[in-house]
Amino acid sequence: NYAKIDTARKKRTGYPEVIYGAGKTPEQISGIATALKKQGQPVLVTRVTPEKATKVQEKVSDLNYNSTAQVMIWEPQPATHIGEIAIVTAGTSDIQVAEEAAVTAELFGNQVTRIYDVGVAGIQRLFAKLNVIRQAKVIIVIAGMEGALVSVVGGLVDQPVIAVPTSIGYGSNLNGMTPLLGMLNSCSAGISVVNIDNGFGAAYNASMINHLASKEAAR
Amino acid sequence: NYAKIDTARKKRTGYPEVIYGAGKTPEQISGIATALKKQGQPVLVTRVTPEKATKVQEKVSDLNYNSTAQVMIWEPQPATHIGEIAIVTAGTSDIQVAEEAAVTAELFGNQVTRIYDVGVAGIQRLFAKLNVIRQAKVIIVIAGMEGALVSVVGGLVDQPVIAVPTSIGYGSNLNGMTPLLGMLNSCSAGISVVNIDNGFGAAYNASMINHLASKEAAR
Amino acid sequence: NYAKIDTARKKRTGYPEVIYGAGKTPEQISGIATALKKQGQPVLVTRVTPEKATKVQEKVSDLNYNSTAQVMIWEPQPATHIGEIAIVTAGTSDIQVAEEAAVTAELFGNQVTRIYDVGVAGIQRLFAKLNVIRQAKVIIVIAGMEGALVSVVGGLVDQPVIAVPTSIGYGSNLNGMTPLLGMLNSCSAGISVVNIDNGFGAAYNASMINHLASKEAAR
Amino acid sequence: NYAKIDTARKKRTGYPEVIYGAGKTPEQISGIATALKKQGQPVLVTRVTPEKATKVQEKVSDLNYNSTAQVMIWEPQPATHIGEIAIVTAGTSDIQVAEEAAVTAELFGNQVTRIYDVGVAGIQRLFAKLNVIRQAKVIIVIAGMEGALVSVVGGLVDQPVIAVPTSIGYGSNLNGMTPLLGMLNSCSAGISVVNIDNGFGAAYNASMINHLASKEAAR
Amino acid sequence: NYAKIDTARKKRTGYPEVIYGAGKTPEQISGIATALKKQGQPVLVTRVTPEKATKVQEKVSDLNYNSTAQVMIWEPQPATHIGEIAIVTAGTSDIQVAEEAAVTAELFGNQVTRIYDVGVAGIQRLFAKLNVIRQAKVIIVIAGMEGALVSVVGGLVDQPVIAVPTSIGYGSNLNGMTPLLGMLNSCSAGISVVNIDNGFGAAYNASMINHLASKEAAR
Amino acid sequence: NYAKIDTARKKRTGYPEVIYGAGKTPEQISGIATALKKQGQPVLVTRVTPEKATKVQEKVSDLNYNSTAQVMIWEPQPATHIGEIAIVTAGTSDIQVAEEAAVTAELFGNQVTRIYDVGVAGIQRLFAKLNVIRQAKVIIVIAGMEGALVSVVGGLVDQPVIAVPTSIGYGSNLNGMTPLLGMLNSCSAGISVVNIDNGFGAAYNASMINHLASKEAAR
Amino acid sequence: NYAKIDTARKKRTGYPEVIYGAGKTPEQISGIATALKKQGQPVLVTRVTPEKATKVQEKVSDLNYNSTAQVMIWEPQPATHIGEIAIVTAGTSDIQVAEEAAVTAELFGNQVTRIYDVGVAGIQRLFAKLNVIRQAKVIIVIAGMEGALVSVVGGLVDQPVIAVPTSIGYGSNLNGMTPLLGMLNSCSAGISVVNIDNGFGAAYNASMINHLASKEAAR
Amino acid sequence: NYAKIDTARKKRTGYPEVIYGAGKTPEQISGIATALKKQGQPVLVTRVTPEKATKVQEKVSDLNYNSTAQVMIWEPQPATHIGEIAIVTAGTSDIQVAEEAAVTAELFGNQVTRIYDVGVAGIQRLFAKLNVIRQAKVIIVIAGMEGALVSVVGGLVDQPVIAVPTSIGYGSNLNGMTPLLGMLNSCSAGISVVNIDNGFGAAYNASMINHLASKEAAR
Ligand SMILES: Nc1ncnc2c1ncn2[C@@H]1O[C@H](COP(=O)(O)O)[C@@H](O)[C@H]1O
Ligand SMILES: Nc1ncnc2c1ncn2[C@@H]1O[C@H](COP(=O)(O)O)[C@@H](O)[C@H]1O
Ligand SMILES: Nc1ncnc2c1ncn2[C@@H]1O[C@H](COP(=O)(O)O)[C@@H](O)[C@H]1O
Ligand SMILES: Nc1ncnc2c1ncn2[C@@H]1O[C@H](COP(=O)(O)O)[C@@H](O)[C@H]1O
Ligand SMILES: [Mg+2]
Ligand SMILES: [Mg+2]
Ligand SMILES: [Mg+2]
Ligand SMILES: [Mg+2]
Ligand SMILES: [Mg+2]
Ligand SMILES: [Mg+2]
Ligand SMILES: [Mg+2]
């Protein structure tokens, strides 16, 4: 009644509907999750606080909660994972967003490599990991403050880079608007941007690209 | 002297350095173009007004000018083009940005399908072209005003969508900031965004994705 | 003393004064409500949290509280309702604003049809309801994130559309400024906009239009 | 080729496609106008400078130009006009926007009453015209600077008010953003808002409301 | 140590230093208040919450707290009051700011007339009070939402008007930025503006003007 | 026809209507000026470029043009001038705004003292003029860049200070928004603010205050 | 794992890595602090609330907490301190930021002179301290509200001035954006700016300059 | 008359008054320049277009014009230059701002090393010059677009870095606000920022630091 579940989404766009948890009550989340489960669709709920997760689990006890990524998941991970998505963060504080991305990407059948805390204040940390990063098919770069890591990575690789600004920072950081604007104006080419803290969205994009490559290879 | 040409860029990122023409004098453009040509690199100059193009051609006469896309190009197009990139615009006024994208994509060896003026004010125009759009590997959607076309396309396809906001509009459009913000907040997943009017950047991204798929297939 | 109740408003503008509850103490609300009741005027208080409602009811016990719409009401609904106002939302999270609109419209003597959660991420949900929507006299469209649903509806109907941006979203959504700007720049014509989350204002406008049509018909 | 004319728009939304002239070349305008004429549809082009109008007329000589409203029109005005739309401006400088609205409303078959230069700096000018304004079915209020006239009119009438902020002002007027924001936050109810300088959009809305009333009366 | 009390301020600017309470601890407030009292200077502390006031009174028990105005005061009011300052608000919710202004003005030796809740949504309420308002020497107008009351009053009187925007409103009100910008762009002349919610600042200005007139008369 | 001249304004607010020249054609300006002259009212037109002034003078030859202040004036200055208004600027570039203020103040019967180019980068220049400034009844401070001069003057005087931010500056000055915001947040009390570059408005306010004092003295 | 400690930073930039405490859990802080201690590096953690400090000390008991500056420190202060850095604040409320700067500067081996509460509302307080300020090698000026103190100091001294805007203020202060913009547009030369409330950053810069001078002297 | 030349500035702040040319007429510039010359002070005028320079030279023929830096200079360069300031730009388009900085620094007696077009899109260009950069006493980094070069340099050096954002970019670059905000939020320490395009201000700061070091060494 409060929701029209888009059950055709998987057919249409390749992925099932995902529940954005932030604006929903535990009742709404468990209602939609139950409906999806009945249809045999995997369930992913993003932006769930620990308190809300507990209330949801009272109704749908087999929804697993990942407290770092703040997501709930139902259905075993896919057996095989294709390609490789590198998830790179500038700092320690960006890890929550990175894990939202990582869990989403894994659920959608991608292999994930995590490279955290390699921001440009100590750029040698990035160079030490460049070989690993260059092996990935797609790269997600996650950074707050001024977001400069995105431009540096973009200038060093030949894969698509998906940039995620985070709300980490203070004052004129403007809750992430500053890195968002910076990433959109990057002097490096090959970068596209999603909303502030949108780890889910970045992983969704990266997964689409990864599967496209894999589908082509399978022809 | 005024420029350190990044001749290793092709090796590093897969594409040669492209000259951003807007902030440069005709002398600077022709100087950099000549240097690139000497190394046998293809030359692409973006954001060149007709007047500036004429002055550049006085010095480098074989740089071709495309006045719709406002770009200059040297080197025959690649013999073969892979994949297919669909370039979709909301209105007639978005065509300059679309052609910047189209020319860039073609120069980088991609096939391009143009689907112009199918904005949501008359959404049946989009549905009439949906089959064509769904055949592409990657989709670029270009829109000004409020940019709603991006969300509609994003909800209907299973390919990556790269969104380009344009500065077409007036008043509270704020020179394209309104569609930029709208696209970043799209309710559809699978969308990433580049800077306002950045047709070049969108094509660069789309080409990277397209080649990735093609490389995988070639393994 | 703290309020000069505008008792002539019904005569002047067709509707009695409505109490905006957000900035008022329970004492102020009950004081104004009592004064309005004494004059036989219907009472509508908007933006009342459950806690505040309880305190108000301690003083004016017959003010009914609707916790979804967060409004308080006194006086039976009008016996007959004219015309039909369609209230359309993009998502589940927009329902609070929608119910503020629905309750207001009903109190003002309009029939209301609710069509919730038909956002453009799954546009077939909207098309499935298009016949119902087209039967209304006036359409209210409520959406957060980027607000694209407004443009899509506006391009499909020949009734006035009143657009309500909501503060649902995060990051560069800027608490609803992004859909507000988007709706004002819609590529579809026939759309006018009210403030963020202003379900009451949208219903007030829609009711005015509906009654105008009904008055003309009654001549 | 550059445009997909939305010839079904009249059927779908009640009004034919209107050409937004600001972002188009004279060639594009005359091309679209000719196509619309061939189908027997009335032609309205908005935002045309005198210079551009002259160039368009070289190709489509019977497109009439109204230099105050900056619009081009083809097709005789409808024989009969229904209802009455009051167009009220705060100052002399708002007249261009007002005439864009007036010409649009007349072309769409409405009667128009013009009440110009009655801003709140001399509020007695408004009261002197209140009887005239109250006879209209719908009221369009157009104001720049801080846009206060909208709230004053809104508090005095029982018709729907469509508010148009204009870019008249300087400094912290921010090219019309200040009256736009002011109108959206009006303390009077019954007001909805369109984009800055959007006289056309206001008239389109007002006409829809006016025809709705007239259609109801005709049943 | 944490404060250099500006004990010469009364001599230099005509009024003693006033303590802005919002950013200070109870210890800092009571320390500065005690120092001022020792010098026989009157004490005014603004922006004090009830909780903080209680803690301050534990140390300086004779500082009186006014919970409507949220200020603390020491020293009997001046025996005689000159002139008259009218304090006009648009709504009930603006009263806290109005009382901050009123208490300040009275402490500085002015007579104050309060005219509350006469906003333009019911403009007859203002006209009913116009005679009273016109008797004042200086007028303070306080309004939130869009702040239109300021322009209406400004067009009707021949006294200086000091405008105070308040943070009352929601959504695109932007915490008072909308009425602030509106007041700065008023179409009426004779208006100057102070910061959002700055009742103290308005009263300070009005008092200066009032005393200037009174000093001139005393020559 | 295009204007309803507010001939009662002098009676109502103490000053006749002033013509804001920026948004008007030479025809409109000369039409309104002629109408005012016929009624024996003084004429002041602000924001007139030299080119426009020449065209206006072709129709109304006795309107004098002051090219520094960019205003046109008709009617001899009042024979006697009361009080004294000090007009203080931070830099040389603020002089156009200062002269708009000075000419307005003189036309309205005030004595004016000009103290230009005494900004805080060389604060000794201000101290050298402090005695002169302190003799005035009201002080207008005009500054661009960051506008700090206002706070310094405000802390040194016991008269009302009217602050005018100017659009002098670049980059993050944001066309005067930076000094506007700075002045509204001044740490000194006794300051009120008008719109960016609004020399006319500042003089109007100062004149009102000055005449109020003078009227009191005359009782 | 969650952090790649940049142990080479001291060698590269002259100072060890500093822990930004605001976005980190107590576990992360104590983990990084322990690692740094093991390498014999001094530990500085900024932006630590008292509650978080207590939790960190449960794990690393010898990390000292300074509750005014809200920082944690390990390692005795350097035996000798060079040069002198003057830290000047406008008000009492800026002291937290000032102490963050002072503690950082002392830890990095600088002598610090504190001059607090000398804002321009009472400018004689600044002049009384000018001799002391002029003896310093570098000056840090910290101010909220409009930040005018920076321009005044900058015009009086021949040392580099590092300006720190604070978030002290309300309404159109916009959480410190107003003094930030003001300081960037200062009419005085010799001023550079760091982020809002960034006392640490200012001290880091000042220390670099101070040591540069001292190193030169040591050659 | 229009200017109070601050002839004591050299004594007070170490450097003579510099003329900001953008807002001044050729007459004003030549007047102030002549007055400074008479006192034997060096003359520097910034932001002078070629056309304005020609007009100024008609009156003060020995003012030399540097068309790349857009500055005018009088007085031979100082015989000896101390220290070394490195001026680093991200792109070719930043050179005008860089030359304004370079010429200012040289005039003030500093040695300057220019390292242009080493932006992070091709970061190997920066590493190739790192040895040269590390030899400087102070580093000025100039960048437009997103300004990421500043953070990279800041993380690699142990000298003070002064960051200059430029207005090079388009769309959401917002005329340089994006790199300005980015630089203020840099994840590297040791960076302070001046206004957009403010090459002069950066050089002034760098020179102060350089001379401070040199003075210390001379003791
Ligand atoms: N963290 C997230 N950020 C952005 N979008 C999300 C997120 N999680 C889920 N979504 C999307 O939000 C939509 C859910 O909308 P709703 O109908 O309101 O539940 C789905 O289409 C998801 O793809
Ligand atoms: N239209 C464009 N929009 C954004 N970036 C561009 C555009 N054209 C070229 N570029 C990029 O701008 C950089 C050129 O910078 P520059 O050294 O200033 O020429 C290259 O790395 C290009 O990839
Ligand atoms: N949710 C709402 N949003 C906007 N305006 C409202 C709302 N609820 C009531 N109002 C209007 O606010 C006014 C009440 O103002 P007040 O005198 O402050 O109670 C009335 O004129 C109502 O029409
Ligand atoms: N420079 C100015 N700045 C602000 N308002 C002005 C200025 N000059 C004239 N005005 C006011 O603008 C109004 C003229 O509006 P209008 O009817 O459009 O001519 C009058 O009320 C004047 O008081
Ligand atoms: Mg780290
Ligand atoms: Mg079209
Ligand atoms: Mg949904
Ligand atoms: Mg007028
Ligand atoms: Mg009320
Ligand atoms: Mg000067
Ligand atoms: Mg103090």
Ligand SMILES: [Mg+2]
């Ligand atoms: Mg380059």
